[in-house]
Amino acid sequence: MKTTGIMIVGVGGQGSLLASKLLGSLLLDRGYDVKVSEVHGMSQRGGSVVTYVKFGEKVYSPIITEGEADYILSFEKLEAARYAACLKKGGRIIVNTQEIDPMPVLIGGATYPTDILDELTEKGLDIDALDALSVACEAGSPKAVNIVLLSRLAKLLDIPYEAWLAAIERSVKPRFVELNKKAFALGYNK
Amino acid sequence: MKKLMIGNEAIARGLYEGGIGLVSSYPGTPSTEITEFLSTYNDIYSEWAPNEKVAAEVAFGASLGGMRAACAMKHVGLNVAADPLFTLSYTGVTGGLVICVADDPAMHSSQNEQDSRHYAIAAKVPMLEPADSAEALAFARDAFALSEQFDTPVLLRVCTRVAHSQSVVTLGERVEAPIKPYVKNGAKFIMMPSNAKKRHPVVEERTKALAAYAENCPYNRVEMGGTEIGIITSGTCYQYVKEVFGDSVSVLKIGMPYPLPEKLFRDFADKVKKLYVIEELDGIIEAHCNALGLTVVGKEMFSPIGEYSQASIRAAFGLAAPEFVTTDDTLPVRPPMMCAGCPHRGIYYTLAKNKVTVIGDIGCYTLGAQPPLSAMDSTLCMGASVSGLHGFNLARGEEAEKKTVGVIGDSTFMHSGMTGLVNIAYNATNSTVIILDNSITGMTGHQHNPTTGFNIKGDPAAKVDLEALCHALGIARVRVVDPYDLAACDKALKEELAVAEPSVIISRRPCVLLKSVKAAPALTVNKDKCKKCKKCASLGCPAISIKGGFAQIDRTLCVGCDVCQQLCHFGAIEKGGAAE
Structure with missing residues (x-):
C-alpha cells in the first residue's frame, strides 16, 4: 500500500497543530502507520509554519519534499503558493482564501501578490479554495478554520464521516465539540 | 497500548518506564518537551533548573545518591553542561544517569548546528541515537541499565526531526528502581588529581568494553538487501534512506554512535561492493570507517550543512525526483516576528x-x-x-x-x-x-x-x-x-x-501570550486624521498594516497596548471605535 502525504501549512498561531493532532489520532485509529512532523520554537511566532502528516502500511521519512504531497491544507492563501511545489502530480490544494500580510507587506517593503490562486490553477494544479474563516464564523468561532479545512480533506479520503466526528470528539474540549461538528458539516457540504 | 507520540514525549515515557526518579533541565528547542512530559508524572521529581550546568549537576547528585536521574537540553545547552559531563565520565554513576541532548540541524530554532556526537567522543561517554519515537522510548528506557552496567553517564541524542515527529509507540510498564544504598567512595567520586589519575585508565578500559558491547548490542543492526550497495546510517537519515531505497540496498543502522564497533563494520563492508555513509552534520561514522581503512563515500557526496531529506539523498545518487510545479520565488517572505502587543x-x-x-x-x-x-x-x-x-x-x-x-x-x-x-x-x-x-x-x-x-x-x-x-x-x-x-x-x-x-x-511587562494577561480593547485608525506618515508601521506590529497609504489596525490581533497611539502625532489612532 502506498503512503499518503498531507501537508498542513499556514501562519504560526493559526491552529494547525490541532489539525495535525486530530488527523494523527484519526489515522492511527484506522489502523495505519502514521508519522506527524511538527514545528515548535521560533518559527511559531507569526512565521510560515508547516506540518507533515503521512500514513500508510509503513511510513519511513516523517517529512514531505517536492512533488510528494497528495494533499496540501493551507490556512492562508500566500502560504499555499509558497508550498505548492510540494504537491504531487494529481494532488489537490485545499486553501482558506484568508490573506494575512507578512511583515515585508505590513511595512510597505513588498505587496501581497494578487491572483495567486489563478496562477496556481493555470499551472494545472487542482485547487479547492474556500473562505474557511467565514464558514468557521458561521459555525460559531473563527478558531474552527482548521476543522472546516479538514472537512474538505474528508471528502477526498476513504474514511467514514462518523470516524471524523469521533476524532473531533477526542481532539477538542467537550464544550467545543458541537461547534466543531457544525463547522465540519458546513465545510463538508459546501 | 499504541499511541502517537513526538520523540520527546517518547523519551519522557521511556525514562519513566526505565525507573527515573528525578529530572532537572533547562528548556531549549528542540529538547523542551522531554522535561515537560516528565513533569506530568507525579511519582517522579521534576524541575526547571536555572541552566544546563546546574541541571546536569543536580542529576549527578541524584545519581550519587543512588537514584536513576536524567537531564535534558538542546545541543548548545550541552556546551554549558560540558564541565560536569567530562568529569562525570571519570566518576561514573551510582544510580543510572541519562543526559538527553537535542541537536537542531538546519537551525530551525538555534544559533548554530553543532554536532553533539563530538561530545560523546571527547568525554568518552556512550551515546544512543534513536530514529523514531518507538526507538526513543526503548533507548531511553534501557539507557539506565546501560549506565549502571558500564558505570557511566549515557548521552541520548536526538535531532529535531525525531524530537518533534510523532510516530507510533507501544507503552510498557514502569520498572521500579529502588534507591541504592549510599556508600562513601572518595576514590571514585572525589576527582582531585591523585584519584582522577586512577580513574582515567578505568574510562579507557570502559570505552573498550563498550566498543565490544557495540558489536552485538540491540542498538546497531544490519538489514541486508543485496550485495551491490551498503549504506551505514543513523537517526533520521535511516528513515530517508529507507524511503528512497526500501529493501533494495543493505543498511547498517547505527543506534549507538559512540563507541562504534570494529568487527560489525568490517563484516558489513565485506558483504557489499560499494559502501556509503549517510549521516547529517559531521562525518563521524565516516571517520571511524576511515580509521578502520574501509573505503566509503561520505561527505564528498553528502553535505555537512543542514538537514537531509529523501530528496537530498535522491539528488546525491542522481535518482529521478517526482514531478512538481515550480513556484514563484519572489513571494514575500514570512519570517517569525514579535507578537502584537509584545512588551x-x-x-x-x-x-x-x-x-x-x-x-x-x-x-x-x-x-x-x-x-x-x-x-x-x-x-x-x-x-x-x-x-x-x-x-x-x-x-x-x-x-x-x-x-x-x-x-x-x-x-x-x-x-x-x-x-x-x-x-x-x-x-x-x-x-x-x-x-x-x-x-x-x-x-x-x-x-x-x-x-x-x-x-x-x-x-x-x-x-x-x-x-x-x-x-x-x-x-x-x-x-x-x-x-x-x-x-x-x-x-x-x-x-x-x-x-x-x-x-x-x-x-x-508580562508576555501577552500568557493566559493571565487580559487584552485591552483594540484600537482603530481614524482615517480622517491619518496623514499617511506610516510612523506607526515603523513599530513592526503585525496588527498594523498600510492599505492605500492609510494605516489600518487588525482588530483581531490588536491587544490595545497603546504603543502605536503614543507614536501618532496626529491623534489618528483611537481607543474603541467601530470595527472596520
Missing part, C-alpha cells in the same frame, strides 16, 4: 530611535533584530549580551558606553547573565544592561523560571527579586520601566546611558 517592542523601538548599539542575547527578544526595528548588533550565546557589552565598552571606550546596551531576558539572565553583571560591577565599565522581564521563558513555550514565582508544576515557589539581586551583584543604579510607556523608556535609556556608572534597566 519587547517598546524597548526596541526606543533603542532603534536612539540609534543605540545593542549587544543581544537568546530568546524571543532576538526578534528585535528583524526589520523594521533592526535594533540588534550581535547575538552569540546565552548571557553574552551582558559580558559582551563589557568587552565592547572596554574596546571602544567612553563614547561606546554612552550609546551601547546589552539586552537579556529574565530567564536568560538567571541562566548566565548574573555572572556577566558581577563582572561589569567588579571591573567597572559604565555599562547599561536592560533586562527584558516578561515574567516567563517565552521562546521555548512558556516555562517558569526562578523569576516567575512558580515551579515546573505551576505551584508557588521562591521568586527572585531582580532589583535586589542586581543591587547585591554590585549595581547601585537599578530602575524599572513599563515598555508600553515610550516616554518613560526614552527617559530611562537616555539617563542611564549618560550616567558615569554601571546601571540596569528592568523593562517589566
Whole structure:
C-alpha cells in the first residue's frame, strides 16, 4: 500500500497543530502507520509554519519534499503558493482564501501578490479554495478554520464521516465539540 | 497500548518506564518537551533548573545518591553542561544517569548546528541515537541499565526531526528502581588529581568494553538487501534512506554512535561492493570507517550543512525526483516576528530611535533584530549580551558606553547573565544592561523560571527579586520601566546611558501570550486624521498594516497596548471605535 502525504501549512498561531493532532489520532485509529512532523520554537511566532502528516502500511521519512504531497491544507492563501511545489502530480490544494500580510507587506517593503490562486490553477494544479474563516464564523468561532479545512480533506479520503466526528470528539474540549461538528458539516457540504 | 507520540514525549515515557526518579533541565528547542512530559508524572521529581550546568549537576547528585536521574537540553545547552559531563565520565554513576541532548540541524530554532556526537567522543561517554519515537522510548528506557552496567553517564541524542515527529509507540510498564544504598567512595567520586589519575585508565578500559558491547548490542543492526550497495546510517537519515531505497540496498543502522564497533563494520563492508555513509552534520561514522581503512563515500557526496531529506539523498545518487510545479520565488517572505502587543517592542523601538548599539542575547527578544526595528548588533550565546557589552565598552571606550546596551531576558539572565553583571560591577565599565522581564521563558513555550514565582508544576515557589539581586551583584543604579510607556523608556535609556556608572534597566511587562494577561480593547485608525506618515508601521506590529497609504489596525490581533497611539502625532489612532 502506498503512503499518503498531507501537508498542513499556514501562519504560526493559526491552529494547525490541532489539525495535525486530530488527523494523527484519526489515522492511527484506522489502523495505519502514521508519522506527524511538527514545528515548535521560533518559527511559531507569526512565521510560515508547516506540518507533515503521512500514513500508510509503513511510513519511513516523517517529512514531505517536492512533488510528494497528495494533499496540501493551507490556512492562508500566500502560504499555499509558497508550498505548492510540494504537491504531487494529481494532488489537490485545499486553501482558506484568508490573506494575512507578512511583515515585508505590513511595512510597505513588498505587496501581497494578487491572483495567486489563478496562477496556481493555470499551472494545472487542482485547487479547492474556500473562505474557511467565514464558514468557521458561521459555525460559531473563527478558531474552527482548521476543522472546516479538514472537512474538505474528508471528502477526498476513504474514511467514514462518523470516524471524523469521533476524532473531533477526542481532539477538542467537550464544550467545543458541537461547534466543531457544525463547522465540519458546513465545510463538508459546501 | 499504541499511541502517537513526538520523540520527546517518547523519551519522557521511556525514562519513566526505565525507573527515573528525578529530572532537572533547562528548556531549549528542540529538547523542551522531554522535561515537560516528565513533569506530568507525579511519582517522579521534576524541575526547571536555572541552566544546563546546574541541571546536569543536580542529576549527578541524584545519581550519587543512588537514584536513576536524567537531564535534558538542546545541543548548545550541552556546551554549558560540558564541565560536569567530562568529569562525570571519570566518576561514573551510582544510580543510572541519562543526559538527553537535542541537536537542531538546519537551525530551525538555534544559533548554530553543532554536532553533539563530538561530545560523546571527547568525554568518552556512550551515546544512543534513536530514529523514531518507538526507538526513543526503548533507548531511553534501557539507557539506565546501560549506565549502571558500564558505570557511566549515557548521552541520548536526538535531532529535531525525531524530537518533534510523532510516530507510533507501544507503552510498557514502569520498572521500579529502588534507591541504592549510599556508600562513601572518595576514590571514585572525589576527582582531585591523585584519584582522577586512577580513574582515567578505568574510562579507557570502559570505552573498550563498550566498543565490544557495540558489536552485538540491540542498538546497531544490519538489514541486508543485496550485495551491490551498503549504506551505514543513523537517526533520521535511516528513515530517508529507507524511503528512497526500501529493501533494495543493505543498511547498517547505527543506534549507538559512540563507541562504534570494529568487527560489525568490517563484516558489513565485506558483504557489499560499494559502501556509503549517510549521516547529517559531521562525518563521524565516516571517520571511524576511515580509521578502520574501509573505503566509503561520505561527505564528498553528502553535505555537512543542514538537514537531509529523501530528496537530498535522491539528488546525491542522481535518482529521478517526482514531478512538481515550480513556484514563484519572489513571494514575500514570512519570517517569525514579535507578537502584537509584545512588551519587547517598546524597548526596541526606543533603542532603534536612539540609534543605540545593542549587544543581544537568546530568546524571543532576538526578534528585535528583524526589520523594521533592526535594533540588534550581535547575538552569540546565552548571557553574552551582558559580558559582551563589557568587552565592547572596554574596546571602544567612553563614547561606546554612552550609546551601547546589552539586552537579556529574565530567564536568560538567571541562566548566565548574573555572572556577566558581577563582572561589569567588579571591573567597572559604565555599562547599561536592560533586562527584558516578561515574567516567563517565552521562546521555548512558556516555562517558569526562578523569576516567575512558580515551579515546573505551576505551584508557588521562591521568586527572585531582580532589583535586589542586581543591587547585591554590585549595581547601585537599578530602575524599572513599563515598555508600553515610550516616554518613560526614552527617559530611562537616555539617563542611564549618560550616567558615569554601571546601571540596569528592568523593562517589566508580562508576555501577552500568557493566559493571565487580559487584552485591552483594540484600537482603530481614524482615517480622517491619518496623514499617511506610516510612523506607526515603523513599530513592526503585525496588527498594523498600510492599505492605500492609510494605516489600518487588525482588530483581531490588536491587544490595545497603546504603543502605536503614543507614536501618532496626529491623534489618528483611537481607543474603541467601530470595527472596520
